[in-house]
Amino acid sequence: MTRQFKWDSGVGLLGLLLLFVGSYIGLFVAPSERYMGEVQRIMYVHVPCAWNAMLLYTLAFIFAIVSLWTHRPKWDAATTAAAEVGLVLNALLLVQGSIWARATWGVWWDWDVRLTTSLIMLLLFAGVLALRSFVQDAGKRATWTAIATIVAFVDVPLVYFCVRWWRSLHQVQSSPETVSSGMILPLRVNSFAVLFLAIWMVAMRAGLELHRRKKGLVAEPEKIESQGETSHV
């Protein structure tokens, strides 16, 4: 690989290191929970994935607005990258949650409001990426990606607040005051670990997208504009 070592590689390696440390503390050092016992240790990977998935979708929403505003390819690439990495974390959190549900609720899945809105969130952002892959015109693709991302984001606040607004099997958000002090450290370490890994993944994915444009694998907006096929982007 001829690519030079860059800041994003360092962030990714730091994330990997933190993930090992946080998982070790979570699995072997942190106390077991009073009622859930060892099963509660799933929290140290489930919650970081959930937090970071919602953070990435929020970033994708912001990048989408900037993309619509500026019509610059880098913001379209950033929107796509944030949505795609968010989708990976979203899928992981659903699988982890399903395993946790089987152990504590006795079922793999329940049409509970938190689980359902999380599944809808996954399907909406998968739809954004699917829509993107169907549009050939680079300008239209950027515009449709941004609009679809903004529409899909509507579900993100619902996922976060639904457990407070409606009755749910899923517990409400915990805070450092409501959990044992021994559980806070692995949760925080793994949250930063997933965040750093996600930053590396977004930087890599956005770089790939920009490279595709640069190499002409994707039509440049300016070329299309000169042909009169689109007005912007």
Next chain:
Amino acid sequence: MSEGVIAGGWNYVIAAYSVTSAGLAVYAWSLIARRRSIDRDES
């Protein structure tokens, strides 16, 4: 075993951590593979 307490459960914990590490590793590998493919084409 106390009433209302889940006993054991390590198999669920191992499954959740395995899925997480596998998912992150596969996606990271896909990014690196795509990057390497680009670098090969350029050289």
